[in-house]
Amino acid sequence: xxxxxxxxIIGAGHNGLTAAAxxxxxxxxxxxxxxxxxxxxxxxxxxxxxxxRVNTGAEDAGMFQxxxxxxxxxxxxxxxxxxxxxxxxxxxxxxxxxxxLTLYRDVTQSQEAIAAFSPRDAERYPAFVExxxxxxxxxxxxxxxxxxxxxxxxxxxxxxxxxVGLKLRRSGGKxxxxxxxxxxxxxxxxxxxxxxxxxxxxxxxxxAVVGTMQGPWSAGTTLQFFYQHINGFLAHRTVxxxxxxxxxxxxxxxxxxxxxxxxxxxxxxxQVDEGRAIAVLLENGDQIPATVILSSANPRHTFFNLxxxxxxxxxxxxxxxxxLYRGSTAKLLLALEDLPHFVGQTDExxxxxxxxxxxxxxxxxxxxxxxxxxxxxPHPVLDMTIPTLSDATLAPPGKHILSITIRYTPYDLAEGxxxxxxxxxxxxxxxxxxxxxxxxxxxxxxxxxxxxIAPPHLLTPADYEQTYSLPEGSIxxxxxxxxxxxxxxxxxxxxxxxxxxxxxxxCGAGAHPGGGVTGAPGYNAAQExxxxxx
Numbered sequence: 064x065x066x067x068x069x070x071x072i073i074g075a076g077h078n079g080l081t082a083a084a085x086x087x088x089x090x091x092x093x094x095x096x097x098x099x100x101x102x103x104x105x106x107x108x109x110x111x112x113x114x115x116r117v118n119t120g121a122e123d124a125g126m127f128q129x130x131x132x133x134x135x136x137x138x139x140x141x142x143x144x145x146x147x148x149x150x151x152x153x154x155x156x157x158x159x160x161x162x163x164l165t166l167y168r169d170v171t172q173s174q175e176a177i178a179a180f181s182p183r184d185a186e187r188y189p190a191f192v193e194x195x196x197x198x199x200x201x202x203x204x205x206x207x208x209x210x211x212x213x214x215x216x217x218x219x220x221x222x223x224x225x226x227v228g229l230k231l232r233r234s235g236g237k238x239x240x241x242x243x244x245x246x247x248x249x250x251x252x253x254x255x256x257x258x259x260x261x262x263x264x265x266x267x268x269x270x271a272v273v274g275t276m277q278g279p280w281s282a283g284t285t286l287q288f289f290y291q292h293i294n295g296f297l298a299h300r301t302v303x304x305x306x307x308x309x310x311x312x313x314x315x316x317x318x319x320x321x322x323x324x325x326x327x328x329x330x331x332x333x334q335v336d337e338g339r340a341i342a343v344l345l346e347n348g349d350q351i352p353a354t355v356i357l358s359s360a361n362p363r364h365t366f367f368n369l370x371x372x373x374x375x376x377x378x379x380x381x382x383x384x385x386x387l388y389r390g391s392t393a394k395l396l397l398a399l400e401d402l403p404h405f406v407g408q409t410d411e412x413x414x415x416x417x418x419x420x421x422x423x424x425x426x427x428x429x430x431x432x433x434x435x436x437x438x439x440x441p442h443p444v445l446d447m448t449i450p451t452l453s454d455a456t457l458a459p460p461g462k463h464i465l466s467i468t469i470r471y472t473p474y475d476l477a478e479g480x481x482x483x484x485x486x487x488x489x490x491x492x493x494x495x496x497x498x499x500x501x502x503x504x505x506x507x508x509x510x511x512x513x514x515x516i517a518p519p520h521l522l523t524p525a526d527y528e529q530t531y532s533l534p535e536g537s538i539x540x541x542x543x544x545x546x547x548x549x550x551x552x553x554x555x556x557x558x559x560x561x562x563x564x565x566x567x568x569x570c571g572a573g574a575h576p577g578g579g580v581t582g583a584p585g586y587n588a589a590q591e592x593x594x595x596x597x
Contacts (some may be wrong), residue, residue: 068094068323068391070592071343071353072329073369074571076104077127079359080324081585082315082570082592084135087320089593095314095322096343098329098532102314104359105538106580108305112517114459117396117523118306120531120538122448122466124289125299125303126579127309130207131586135316135344142475143303143313145453147415148172153266154499156406156422156442163407164262164263166416168297177197191257195296198242199289206293206576206583209591210550210558217561233387247545250284252422252587261423269421271447272470274538274578278390278431279424283545290543290579299416303454306580333358333369335565340370340567355592359571359585362386362553379563382554386573387547390536391434391526393472395492397465398458398516402449405500411452418447420499421470430471437477439488443495462516467492474524474535481525539578540571549575550590560588568592 070086071122072079075097100106105120124144132138146337150173151166164180166173170189178185228276247251254264268279271288278284292298297490302308316323329346333356342352358365366375366383397543402411405418421444422426430440446468451458458464476484533540541547553573560568560575568586572578 066349066351068092068353069596070094070355071096071351072357072359072570073333073343073365074098074104074359075102075310075314075324076359076571077106077313077580077582078585078588079104079357080310080317080587081131081135081582082357082359083322083324084313084317084320084588085586085589086592087317087322088135089468089589091593091596093317093320093322094353095317095324096328096330096345097326098346099274099530100326102324102326103307103310104305104485105527105533106310108307108457111396112398113518115398115462115464115517116305116457117464117520118450118466119394119396120527121306121580122468123299123301124306124309124449124580126293126581128203128206128582128586129294131582135313137309140312140315140319142309144300145303146300147453149413149416150299150480151266151417151419152405152408152413153262153419153421154407155262156420156426157498158406158501161407162262163268163405164260165412165413166266166297167369177260177263180262181258184258184263187257192296194241195289195292197238199292199295200597201242201295202289203293205549206581207397207586209560209587210552210575212467212550212559214556231271241356246286246289247283248285249282249351250279250288253285253288254279254424261273261425265421265423266419268424268427269470270421271443272427272431272444274390275394275542275544276391276431276435276473277542278428278435279545280428286545286548287543290577291314294577301448301450301453303449305454305457306362309580321420325514330369332371333365333372335374335564338563340376341564355566355568355595357568357570357588357592359569360532361388361534361537362569362573363388363534365375365573366562375563378556379554386518386553387542387544388474388525388535388537388540389542390470390533390538392473392527392536392538393469393488393524394522395467395469395489396520396522397467399463399465400516402452403465404576406499408501414449415452416448418445420445420447420495427470433570434471434473437473437475439473439476439484439491440471441446441491441494443472445495446470446491462584472524472536474528481523485521485523488523489521493519541577543577560584560591566595
């Protein structure tokens with residue numbers, strides 16, 4: 064007889080594993096099915112060269128929700144965070160301006176660094192941090208709640224959201240009005256209200272455009288800026304052993320509670336009978352029945368490929384078809400013999416946080432302008448880390464990994480394909496690195512020799528789609544613009560994890576609150592699915 068499960072989760076990314084852990088903890092028989100040979104999705108750590116383990120997607124877990132960490136006892140199951148006093152090191156665009164800006168987790172240290180660029184900005188900085196932390200605290204309270212129904216929210220739905228509203232009201236009328244005024248603003252307008260230094264606004268502005276094909280001039284990017292600081296301003300933290308270790312901890316908890324996790328187990332279809340999801344059919348032909356099915360795959364793949372349009376109303380399918388994805392992220396991974404030395408760098412400690420090339424908001428906007436027309440930006444926005452500085456176990460002794468996230472890399476190219484444009488992107492990034500590094504031993508001037516350890520490893524938006532099932536390379540399973548959030552995510556009327564197919568739920572980044580390594584979609588979807596058993 065075929066084993067029947069209470070719940071099947073499609074996809075072993077961090078959201079799918081979070082859902083699995085909660086369902087198993089509640090005593091349900093759970094099966095997680097992962098198409099790839101490794102778990103983690105785009106929060107995986109993989110060996111791309113012998114002895115080098117790299118984060119192929121997410122670099123840190125600063126957004127992961129503390130409530131989940133505590134409730135699942137993840138720190139007792141292998142999860143260990145690493146934090147650096149340095150948050151952002153922002154070198155100048157060229158050696159002509161030798162000044163680099165360093166921002167620290169400590170506000171006073173940051174003030175001292177900012178003062179070299181603008182005494183006025185340094186004076187205003189603490190009030191800015193206080194406002195950001197106040198607003199993100201309100202947003203954070205929204206993460207672990209199911210959005211209310213458009214048809215008229217039930218009392219149970221409003222209990223949690225009432226607390227959110229009460230917190231905002233208690234902050235005072237002026238603060239509440241400021242909150243509502245600021246969220247839809249372009250990031251440029253918000254940062255311009257506070258600061259005059261291009262270097263400071265550029266370094267901060269990168270957080271407003273993560274994973275989206277929007278520039279800092281675009282409406283709503285201030286909300287994205289706050290979202291990236293959901294656990295506190297500049298609260299970046301990496302995971303010991305790489306981002307994939309977070310998923311390993313979640314998998315450990317799920318297994319301890321009886322869950323089965325299978326890799327190399329791609330799902331071909333979700334089987335539907337009379338409008339109800341009843342089973343999954345694997346690519347190898349196996350059929351596995353379940354009471355509920357949770358998909359952490361993106362909405363497009365879930366509804367068009369796994370369920371099939373014939374099972375759904377045309378109006379719903381049109382809404383799903385019109386979800387904007389617009390992936391804009393690529394990643395270049397370099398294996399280095401020595402550490403690079405950047406222009407303006409005075410201390411190796413400055414390289415322990417994010418290393419950002421975004422000298423101004425105009426620089427970011429110009430990169431966006433190129434990408435929205437299908438061109439590789441000649442001057443790319445680079446968001447870099449050297450994870451081996453805080454965790455030497457990720458590479459052979461004495462070696463280093465330079466992980467470069469390239470913002471504004473178009474999925475659809477105006478000319479050519481990614482197959483014949485890969486080398487052009489690698490060259491553009493390495494040429495850019497030359498302008499911001501000195502002639503020290505590990506600098507890109509010596510890349511030909513220093514990278515003899517291994518060839519550069521590039522992941523384009525097309526690669527993210529092909530290998531990690533991210534539609535159009537969208538790392539968030541859909542652009543996080545104002546019209547695709549909250550009750551509108553994934554589509555209007557279906558923002559509560561349930562779908563038009565009974566017993567089928569969405570638990571991935573395509574559902575509220577969206578992308579980023581938060582665990583929130585998986586947590587919320589599990590709570591909704593558990594109602595099916597009550």
